[in-house]
Amino acid sequence: xxxxxxxxxxxxxxxxxxxxxxxxxxxxxxxxxxxxxxxxxxxxxxxxxxxxxxxxxxxxxxxxxxxxxxxxxxxxxxxxxxxxxxxxxxxxxxxxxxxxxxxxxxxxxxxxxxxxxxxxxxxxxxxxxxxxxxxxxxxxxxxxxxxxxxxxxxxxxxxxxxxxxx
Amino acid sequence: xxxxxxxxxxxxxxxxxxxxxxxxxxxxxxxxxxxxxxxxxxxxxxxxxxxxxxxxxxxxxxxxxxxxxxxxxxxxxxxxxxxxxxxxxxxxxxxxxxxxxxxxxxxxxxxxxxxxxxxxxxxxxxxxxxxxxxxxxxxxxxxxxxxxxxxxxxxxxxxxxxxxxxxxxxxxxxxxxxxxxxxxxxxxxxxxxxxxxxxxxxxxxxxxxxxxxxxxxxxxxxxxxxxxxxxxxxxxxxxx
Numbered sequence: 001x002x003x004x005x006x007x008x009x010x011x012x013x014x015x016x017x018x019x020x021x022x023x024x025x026x027x028x029x030x031x032x033x034x035x036x037x038x039x040x041x042x043x044x045x046x047x048x049x050x051x052x053x054x055x056x057x058x059x060x061x062x063x064x065x066x067x068x069x070x071x072x073x074x075x076x077x078x079x080x081x082x083x084x085x086x087x088x089x090x091x092x093x094x095x096x097x098x099x100x101x102x103x104x105x106x107x108x109x110x111x112x113x114x115x116x117x118x119x120x121x122x123x124x125x126x127x128x129x130x131x132x133x134x135x136x137x138x139x140x141x142x143x144x145x146x147x148x149x150x151x152x153x154x155x156x157x158x159x160x161x162x163x164x165x166x
Numbered sequence: 167x168x169x170x171x172x173x174x175x176x177x178x179x180x181x182x183x184x185x186x187x188x189x190x191x192x193x194x195x196x197x198x199x200x201x202x203x204x205x206x207x208x209x210x211x212x213x214x215x216x217x218x219x220x221x222x223x224x225x226x227x228x229x230x231x232x233x234x235x236x237x238x239x240x241x242x243x244x245x246x247x248x249x250x251x252x253x254x255x256x257x258x259x260x261x262x263x264x265x266x267x268x269x270x271x272x273x274x275x276x277x278x279x280x281x282x283x284x285x286x287x288x289x290x291x292x293x294x295x296x297x298x299x300x301x302x303x304x305x306x307x308x309x310x311x312x313x314x315x316x317x318x319x320x321x322x323x324x325x326x327x328x329x330x331x332x333x334x335x336x337x338x339x340x341x342x343x344x345x346x347x348x349x350x351x352x353x354x355x356x357x358x359x360x361x362x363x364x365x366x367x368x369x370x371x372x373x374x375x376x377x378x379x380x381x382x383x384x385x386x387x388x389x390x391x392x393x394x395x396x397x398x399x400x401x402x403x404x405x406x
Contacts, residue, residue, distance in 0.1 A: 069312055078315070093298065094305040099312050122294075129290055129297025130261070136304035137258040143311035144246060144267055149239045150315075 018059045018084040018111075019138060023131035028121075035117040040109050047087055047110065048102035054088035056112035063108030068101050079142050080105070089135045092118060171229045173277055175205050180228070186252025187306065188226060188299045195293040202289060203279040210355075214255060214270040214278060221259035221266055223282040227251055230276025231355065234268040235363065245364040247310050248273065248356070250338075254303055260286055261300075273355040325375050327365040329403040332385070336394055350394040 021029050038061065041047075047058045050070045060083055067078045078100065081087075091098045092115055122128050174180045177196045183189045191199065203226070208214070214225050217236055227249055234246045234255070246268055249255055259266045260283045281289065290296050317327065336350045354361075358376070362369045379385040384400055386393040394400065 069316060090301075090305045090308065093301040096305060096309070099309060122297075126294040126297050127291040129294065129301065130287060132297065133257075133261040133290060133300050133304060136301060136308065137261045140258055140304055140308045140311060141262070141264075141267060143308055143315060144236065147246060147311060147314055148236055148244070 018061075018086055019135050020057075020059070020086045020089075020131045023134050024128060028125060028128065031121060032113060032118075035113055036111050038109065038111045040107055041104055043104055043106050045104045045108070046101060047104065047108075048091075048098050048100065050099060050101050051097045053097055054091050055115055057089060057092060057115065057118050058087045058102075059111040059113075060085045060087070061109040061111055063110075064105050065108060066103050066105050068103070069099065070101060078146060086135050088115075089132060090139070093122070093132055093136075170275065171277065173205070173207060174228055176200065177203070177279075182228070182251060187250075187303055188252050188254050191299065192293065192295050195289075195296050198289060198293065199279075199281075202285040203281050205277065205279050207277050208272045208275065210272055210274050210276075212272045212276075214272070215259075215266045217267065217269045218265045221256060221263065221283055223280055224257055224260045224286050225255040225270070225278040225280055227253050227255060228277040228279060230278075231273045232270050232276060232278075233273055233356070233360065234270055236268045243363055244366065245356075245360060246314075247307070254300070257300065257303060257307075261290075324365065324367050324371050325378070326403050326405065327367070328361070328372065328375050328379075329400040331361070331365060332392070332394065333397075333400055333404065336397070348397075350397065352392045352394070354390050354392050 021032070024032070047060075047065060048054055060081060062083050065081050065085070065087075067081055069078060081102070087102050088098070090096065122132070174182075177183065177189065177199050178193070180189065189196075205228075208230075214232065215222070229251050231251070232249045232255065234249060235243055236246055238244050249270070255270050255278070256266055258264070290300055317330070332352070335352045335354065356364065358372045359369045362372045365372070376385070376387065379400075380387060382396075382399065384394070384396045386395055
């Protein structure tokens with residue numbers, strides 16, 4: 001089930017902490033808040049789909065989501081993200097399609113920001129890039145940590161900490 | 167000349183700029199960069215930063231290559247990736263303020279421009295094209311890491327992993343004058359131990375698999391120059 005924006009949703013207050021907003025000035029947070037929409041989505045909702053360009057930046061306010069990678073044979077789970085995590089940033093700023101799937105594992109309250117609004121604001125306020133870089137750095141740190149934890153990559157024996165598959 | 171490359175002190179005159187992931191910036195940004203960077207030349211084996219060290223800043227690799235290695239949860243050294251010219255090293259640490267995630271060691275004589283953390287953060291916040299380049303670099307690094315994770319989940323054999331690595335290196339072949347048209351030459355600056363750290367196996371296994379590749383006529387190894395003789399055979403080994 002793919003995520004669709006509920007048009008009856010309400011804007012989220014700009015004071016909410018998430019990994020992007022905590023890097024921004026109150027004025028910028030307020031500006032972003034004007035275009036925010038918040039909604040509650042059920043378990044199983046796909047917030048980000050691999051290969052599908054996201055229309056919105058998605059911020060998880062409450063609930064738990066699973067981030068997984070599609071492989072030829074399996075879908076290794078990368079992480080269970082919790083409130084405050086921002087998704088869709090990589091695709092939004094680089095124009096590349098998402099490589100991961102993000103699925104709600106329980107009902108989640110989320111906030112969305114339309115892509116065009118975010119990119120416009122980014123163009124006029126380059127200081128947002130610091131927040132963007134922080135979000136992307138966290139993703140990279142998680143990916144590198146997975147590589148560290150699964151470094152016993154020889155095919156000759158079992159891994160001590162196998163990658164979870166879903 | 168101690169090093170086999172010309173030292174580039176002026177970013178505005180750098181001829182490699184357009185091919186680089188980070189440096190193809192606006193004139194204004196390049197002028198600013200000139201004022202905040204410190205150019206240094208490093209010999210092979212120089213450590214630019216150490217895993218766990220507090221971040222001091224970033225290094226823009228101008229020429230040469232560097233390996234990014236880390237310590238696994240089992241205490242073994244593993245290579246995360248090899249950085250090419252134009253990459254910014256130490257980026258996640260400088261942006262997040264957390265310690266350097268990896269040890270960066272030059273694989274050959276290299277030039278790098280150092281930018282102090284505070285200067286770099288200001289630079290990133292001031293120029294949209296710098297922000298965009300940083301975002302693209304982080305996206306690229308993340309993509310590389312995801313590719314690695316994908317191959318972890320697939321239990322590839324060592325010959326397959328090694329074939330995959332060689333084919334990836336073949337995307338940037340060196341130009342050799344006496345090369346046959348169907349051959350691809352590579353300059354491999356990693357030792358067999360480092361290759362083993364790259365693909366998660368032992369040096370002995372790398373040595374054995376390489377010997378098999380040579381015996382079967384897939385590859386010719388002469389010092390640091392490896393020549394792919396049978397590309398199709400290597401591609402057949404790669405199933406994923």
